[in-house]
Amino acid sequence: MQETVQVEQQSLICTGCGCLCDDLDVTLAQGQLQEVANVCLWGLSRFFPTKRLHPKKERHRLLEPLSRLNGRLQEVPYTTALEQAAQILGQARRPLIYGLTNTGSWAQEAALQLARKIKARLEPADLAFKAPYYHSLRKHGLYWAPLEVIRDEADTVLFWGANPLHTCPRHLVRYSVFARGRYTERGVEDRQVAAVDLYQTEMAKFCQLLVQIEPGQELSLLQGIGAHLPGGSGVKPAVKGARKLAKFLSQAEFGVIFFGRGATYNQGLAVLDALGGLAARLGEKQTWALFPLSGDFNSQGLYHLLLNELGAPEAPDFGHEGGVLTSSTPVDFHEFDAILVLGADLFWFLPEDQALALQKRQVPVVSMSPFANRTTSCAQVVLPTALAGLEAAEVAYRMDGLPLVLKKLLPTALPADRDILLDLIQAM
Amino acid sequence: MNIKITGGRLYDPAQGLDGVQQDLFIKGDRIVSSLQKPDRVISAAGRVVVPGGIDLRGQVATYGLNFLRLWNGFPSLEDLGRLYAAAGYTHVHEPFLTLYTAGYVHRQLAAIPLVDTSASLVLNLRDLDNYLKSLDQLEEVAQTLKSLQEKTRSLDFRLLEPFVRYRQSFYSHRTLDTAKTLEALTRLAREFDLRFTLEASPEVLELPCPEPRAFHLAVLGRAVTDDRLLELALARLAEGVSADLGFESPIAATPLDGKPVKIDLGGYYPLDLNPAAGDLLPALRLALAHQGPGLAFSLGGPVRNPLKEFPPLFSWLCDRRARPLVDAQALPDREFSLMDWVWATRTLPAKILGLGDRGHLAPGARADVALFELPPEIPPASWAKYFGQCHTLLKAGETVIENYELVAPKTPKATYYRRRGAKEGPLLSEICQYRSIRPENLWVPEELGRAWVGLD
Numbered sequence: 001m002q003e004t005v006q007v008e009q010q011s012l013i014c015t016g017c018g019c020l021c022d023d024l025d026v027t028l029a030q031g032q033l034q035e036v037a038n039v040c041l042w043g044l045s046r047f048f049p050t051k052r053l054h055p056k057k058e059r060h061r062l063l064e065p066l067s068r069l070n071g072r073l074q075e076v077p078y079t080t081a082l083e084q085a086a087q088i089l090g091q092a093r094r095p096l097i098y099g100l101t102n103t104g105s106w107a108q109e110a111a112l113q114l115a116r117k118i119k120a121r122l123e124p125a126d127l128a129f130k131a132p133y134y135h136s137l138r139k140h141g142l143y144w145a146p147l148e149v150i151r152d153e154a155d156t157v158l159f160w161g162a163n164p165l166h167t168c169p170r171h172l173v174r175y176s177v178f179a180r181g182r183y184t185e186r187g188v189e190d191r192q193v194a195a196v197d198l199y200q201t202e203m204a205k206f207c208q209l210l211v212q213i214e215p216g217q218e219l220s221l222l223q224g225i226g227a228h229l230p231g232g233s234g235v236k237p238a239v240k241g242a243r244k245l246a247k248f249l250s251q252a253e254f255g256v257i258f259f260g261r262g263a264t265y266n267q268g269l270a271v272l273d274a275l276g277g278l279a280a281r282l283g284e285k286q287t288w289a290l291f292p293l294s295g296d297f298n299s300q301g302l303y304h305l306l307l308n309e310l311g312a313p314e315a316p317d318f319g320h321e322g323g324v325l326t327s328s329t330p331v332d333f334h335e336f337d338a339i340l341v342l343g344a345d346l347f348w349f350l351p352e353d354q355a356l357a358l359q360k361r362q363v364p365v366v367s368m369s370p371f372a373n374r375t376t377s378c379a380q381v382v383l384p385t386a387l388a389g390l391e392a393a394e395v396a397y398r399m400d401g402l403p404l405v406l407k408k409l410l411p412t413a414l415p416a417d418r419d420i421l422l423d424l425i426q427a428m
Numbered sequence: 429m430n431i432k433i434t435g436g437r438l439y440d441p442a443q444g445l446d447g448v449q450q451d452l453f454i455k456g457d458r459i460v461s462s463l464q465k466p467d468r469v470i471s472a473a474g475r476v477v478v479p480g481g482i483d484l485r486g487q488v489a490t491y492g493l494n495f496l497r498l499w500n501g502f503p504s505l506e507d508l509g510r511l512y513a514a515a516g517y518t519h520v521h522e523p524f525l526t527l528y529t530a531g532y533v534h535r536q537l538a539a540i541p542l543v544d545t546s547a548s549l550v551l552n553l554r555d556l557d558n559y560l561k562s563l564d565q566l567e568e569v570a571q572t573l574k575s576l577q578e579k580t581r582s583l584d585f586r587l588l589e590p591f592v593r594y595r596q597s598f599y600s601h602r603t604l605d606t607a608k609t610l611e612a613l614t615r616l617a618r619e620f621d622l623r624f625t626l627e628a629s630p631e632v633l634e635l636p637c638p639e640p641r642a643f644h645l646a647v648l649g650r651a652v653t654d655d656r657l658l659e660l661a662l663a664r665l666a667e668g669v670s671a672d673l674g675f676e677s678p679i680a681a682t683p684l685d686g687k688p689v690k691i692d693l694g695g696y697y698p699l700d701l702n703p704a705a706g707d708l709l710p711a712l713r714l715a716l717a718h719q720g721p722g723l724a725f726s727l728g729g730p731v732r733n734p735l736k737e738f739p740p741l742f743s744w745l746c747d748r749r750a751r752p753l754v755d756a757q758a759l760p761d762r763e764f765s766l767m768d769w770v771w772a773t774r775t776l777p778a779k780i781l782g783l784g785d786r787g788h789l790a791p792g793a794r795a796d797v798a799l800f801e802l803p804p805e806i807p808p809a810s811w812a813k814y815f816g817q818c819h820t821l822l823k824a825g826e827t828v829i830e831n832y833e834l835v836a837p838k839t840p841k842a843t844y845y846r847r848r849g850a851k852e853g854p855l856l857s858e859i860c861q862y863r864s865i866r867p868e869n870l871w872v873p874e875e876l877g878r879a880w881v882g883l884d
């Protein structure tokens with residue numbers, strides 16, 4: 001007799017990026033994931049142990065806690081790893097909690113609790129990207145619209161230093177360019193799209209206008225655009241494309257500027273200030289929103305939490321006399337003598353000299369991650385975690401700040417991020 | 429626990445108790461008529477005893493409001509809960525929840541400690557335009573609204589824009605003016621037992637209101653900018669419409685220097701979180717001119733600090749000498765009594781929200797009781813100082829504030845919503861088809877809040 005295999009279909013929210021696409025259909029059989037429909041290549045790597053955008057390259061899933069002994073990572077029981085982690089963080093003079101933009105909100109809340117308890121600095125992994133944006137809002141004010149409204153209404157879309165195909169691929173089809181919204185029923189035909197980038201990217205295929213600039217030309221381009229908007233000085237712009245962009249922007253009824261990390265690589269503060277100023281100026285006549293494209297799936301949740309609890313979307317530091325200080329300047333690793341990393345791969349992003357400096361000073365790193373990465377390979381203690389939104393329930397905020405509940409679909413023996421953090425708090 | 433509150437002066441307009449010195453008995457979470465053996469006696473000598481306050485329009489959890497914290501002008505949710513409790517409040521009603529911001533609003537509300545919460549579902553009439561135009565499928569509309577109300581876990585319906593307009597001229601054939609919209613809403617109210625809160629405007633006041641009890645006019649004070657509009661507002665109230673005042677906040681707003689902070693919720697106009705400082709006097713004038721039971725107290729914008737914002741307004745209502753001098757002569761020569769104050773901040777808000785066991789002190793009511801130190805000899809002009817902060821607050825029989833100190837920071841709280849048991853119809857699918865979020869994720873799940881209470 002043939003054995004019947006129970007096959008189940010479920011709807012799932014993808015935690016591959018800040019789009020949090022909620023239209024994935026998954027097929028489960030015998031407690032295993034068989035198929036995922038509607039997902040992009042980027043998202044696939046959240047569900048199967050493959051590398052981002054390279055589904056044929058495997059990624060190592062961590063299943064056992066590890067501790068470094070005589071220079072080598074060795075499997076240890078969970079309680080041993082937890083004790084060691086608690087000891088490292090508890091005994092540190094200046095501990096740092098780093099990452100969190102790729103963890104769920106419950107875990108973020110627990111991490112904030114832990115930071116308070118051990119008097120640590122809590123550093124969002126993408127602070128260098130987000131801090132200039134919030135700075136710009138403080139100066140220029142805000143027009144904010146959720147992606148629902150942008151999808152329905154935006155007729156003019158500008159991507160600045162952002163290539164969604166590489167950071168949040170389905171953004172284009174679900175929200176910004178090809179999406180058929182309520183009043184943009186013909187999708188891309190109802191919108192005009194432009195991009196500003198250092199390279200000729202794939203965006204050129206559908207953008208009516210792609211302005212390619214040299215590194216360092218951002219501010220001149222923005223000045224040139226300002227000069228050619230109605231009421232501007234009209235002075236000949238120093239950078240090619242400014243006049244066309246000004247024309248493009250002034251035709252909008254409802255426009256949105258999506259900016260990516262590229263906008264903050266060079267003089268980020270000044271560029272975001274100028275972009276905020278541009279959106280505010282355009283907003284005097286039409287509707288214009290300035291919107292950060294968050295690649296990490298719950299970056300928005302973290303800043304939301306920080307604003308809610310501390311009133312500042314910055315890195316809180318509980319290690320100061322007289323209360324918490326918040327900082328918008330990215331962390332100086334020299335100050336810290338122990339680091340807990342979760343929801344980010346610190347050693348992937350860290351410039352080599354800084355990574356070497358940490359290793360030279362033998363700063364112990366505790367890493368929490370579902371997959372092996374550069375940080376886990378450098379860590380003193382590694383605590384494997386369940387995958388949020390597949391093996392553990394969580395809450396995450398889409399890049400427009402709308403929270404969604406992530407379901408637990410698969411059983412696992414691995415603890416969720418939040419559980420580990422709460423265990424750490426207990427163990428201190 | 430069984431509690432006896434003794435020696436206080438009770439103010440409860442629902443029972444006609446106007447400063448009557450009388451003991452109050454609490455058994456568990458309810459007020460009872462008598463008690464054999466109290467476990468605890470609370471002395472209320474020299475104090476007034478009133479029901480717990482209910483903020484009918486406490487804008488504390490609107491999508492996007494969090495951005496105001498960028499300018500350092502908005503307390504944390506933790507602080508907001510404490511401030512409300514310290515001011516003697518036990519329930520806060522958020523006015524702006526939409527179909528797709530429901531999860532956000534509820535998560536914010538759940539994070540406000542101590543006070544119970546609820547929210548209004550803001551209807552975007554563009555979702556219903558053709559149905560409202562033809563008027564022959566109102567049953568489908570009513571079912572859909574009820575269904576949306578339950579799925580978004582909201583308590584009532586609110587209209588920011590009682591009309592349908594489009595930014596795109598292409599859709600102009602689908603527009604609906606305010607008169608036609610109100611006609612449709614009136615029929616929905618009459619035939620399907622619905623009630624709507626309309627954010628007041630001169631345009632709404634100008635139109636006849638054939639079904640006054642179907643409507644609540646929010647922030648009415650803002651709309652009565654001249655004598656004629658004041659007359660119209662008083663006429664509506666006389667017809668039986670209820671309203672809330674929508675005072676401008678008397679404390680300085682955030683240091684925003686007039687910078688725009690606008691949130692687009694998908695309506696014709698965005699929601700302005702930093703409106704230009706308005707005039708306090710129209711709402712005050714309206715409050716004093718209306719002699720009937722139709723007006724509740726409220727602030728018009730985000731609530732930053734009830735401990736600082738409410739007392740001066742109470743003072744102005746209760747004492748003519750405390751009022752701002754500008755144009756004070758033009759104000760009606762009336763002062764609120766304590767009974768008026770309790771009515772406007774407790775009894776009427778509870779009625780409007782349909783919280784039958786709140787807002788009064790009769791047996792059977794939930795034991796939400798606030799004690800304010802207010803010796804009888806204190807003139808109304810000085811009441812603000814005493815009204816601002818409650819001496820003792822009990823919520824569902826549990827002591828939350830005692831001698832001005834928070835003693836139970838973990839007091840249970842809940843979010844209230846209306847259960848309708850309505851069927852899902854084709855209109856609901858039509859509304860959802862344009863969304864980028866699947867319906868199952870639009871509807872607010874258990875996990876986004878905590879301790880839900882569904883009212884039938």
Ligand code: SF4
Binds near residue numbers: 014041170
């Ligand atoms: S766009 Fe982002 S959320 Fe959507 S499927 Fe791809 S990785 Fe997942």
